[in-house]
Amino acid sequence: MSPDHIDPTQPPWEQMLRALLGDQADEAIAQMRERGIDPAALDAGGALPHDPAAMQQVLAQVQRLFASGDDQPVNWEMAHDLARQQAAVGGDPALSSAKQREVLDALSVAELWLDAATELPPSTAPARAWSRAEWVEATLPTWRTLTDPVASSLSAALVDALGGQLGDDDDSGLDDQLRGLGLPEGMALPGGLAPGQLLRRLGSAVFGLQVGQAAGTLARDVFGTTDIGLPLLDVPAPALVAANVDAFAEGLDAPVEEVRLFLALREAAATRLFTHVPWLRAHLLALVETYARGISIDVDQLEQAVGSIDPTDAEALQAALSSGVFAPQTTPEQQAALGRLETALALVEGWVDEVSATAALAHLPHSVALREMIRRRRAAGGPAEQAFANLVGLELRPRRLRDAAALWAQIARGPDGAAARDAVWDHPDLMPTAEDLDDPAGYATRRTAAADESADLDRALAEILGEDTPQDEPGQDAPDQNGPDQDGPGQDETERP
Known part of the structure; x- marks a missing residue:
C-alpha cells in the first residue's frame, strides 16, 4: 500500500503494519487481538515517529527497503531523514551571522585561555558554529562507525537463533510461526523475501529508526562534538550548537556569555586532546567494537523457551517475551571491555574537566558553579546518555x-x-x-x-641476549646499523617512559 493512502491519524504501529502487509493488515491485526496480543507492542520502545510528515518518510523508506536488494545492517537513508526530522522538532533556524560570530569569538577566547592551562596546542581545524541539522550531518559518519558493528552482530545473532525455525531460504515452518503470532496463514512476505532476508531487513529498518531517533534527540541536547566522551568527528574540530548553548543558559544565574565561554573551554580542551593524542580516538572506538563483536543470543535458552510455549496461550507468550530470552548475553570479554571503556572515558572527561576549570577560574566568576552543574548533568544522565545507551547498548556515563x-x-x-x-x-x-x-x-x-x-x-634481557657490554674497545669498528656509536642511544631507551 502506498504511504499516500495510509491514514495519518492511525497509530504509528498500525501505519507500519499497513505499509508492510497491505490488504492483509486488517486480518492480521484482528487475529493478533483475538489471541490476546496487543499490536501496539510493536512500538513499545517509542522508536516510531509520531509526526505525520516524519512517519510518511519512514513508511516510504520501509517499502523501498523491502523492494531493494540491500541487506546493510542499518538503513542509513532512513536514519538520516529521521534524524533531520527529530533535530528540527521545536524549530532549528539557520544561524545568523551575529550568532555565528558569538560562538566563534567564544571558541577563539577559549583557545587563548587554554594556552595557559595545558601543554597541548590548539587544533588546526577551523572552529564551527552549528545549527542542530548541521550537527546531524557532521556526526552521522561516526554514528555509522559506532553502530554498524553492533547492528551486524545483533542481526547475525538473531538470524542464527531464529533463522532455523523460520527457514532462511524457503518457507518451511513459516506458516506455523505466522499463525503463532496471530498473522494470517499463508501470508506472503513483503517483496517475496525469504524469512532470513526478512529478519535482516526488519533489523536494518529498526536500527535505522533507532539511529535516527538517537541522533536527532542528541542534536537537541548536546553542546558540541565531545559531550558523550567520544569524538564524533573524523578530524577533531571545536564546534558548538548555538541553540543548545542558549537553551542551557536560560534560567541560570550566570550570564549567557559566561556560559558560552565555559562550554567553549570544554569543547576546545577536548578537541585539543583528541587532536594531539592520535591513538585515543581509535582506542575508544575499538573498545566499543570489542563489545559489539561479542554480542550473542543464548540459542539453547531461546529454543527451550519457544519450544515450551503454546502459541495460542497469549499469557505464556507474553511471559516468555518478558523473560529476557531474546536479550543479548554479556560475556566476560565484554565486561572487561566495558571496564576499560569506563576507565578511559573517565580519564578523558576528568582531564577536560580539570583543564577547562583551571583555564576558567581566573576569568569567569561563575566557573565553580558551572563546573559542578556540568558534573551533575553528566552523572545524572539525560537524553544524550539515554539515546546512546539505547542505540549502542552501552551506557557512556563517566561514573x-x-x-x-x-x-x-x-x-x-x-x-x-x-x-x-x-x-x-x-x-x-x-x-x-x-x-x-x-x-x-x-x-x-x-x-x-x-x-x-x-x-x-630490560637489564636482565640485555644480559641474556649478550648486550651487557656497552663500552667498546678502542679502535673497534662501530656497528653497521643503528649502533650506539652511530646514532646515540637506541630507540627503546629514548622512548621508554
Missing part, C-alpha cells in the same frame, strides 16, 4: 569523573606541573588504571615502581 579529575590535579601538583599531567597521554601504556582512580595520591609511587621494574627487566 568516576570526579576521581579522574582528582588524579589529574594530583599529577599537576607534582614538580613538573601541567607538563607531567599532559605527558601521560604520550602513550597508551602510560595511562592510569582503575587502581589509580581508587588512590590518586599513590599514582606517582606506583608509576616509579613500575618504571624500576621495567628497567630491571
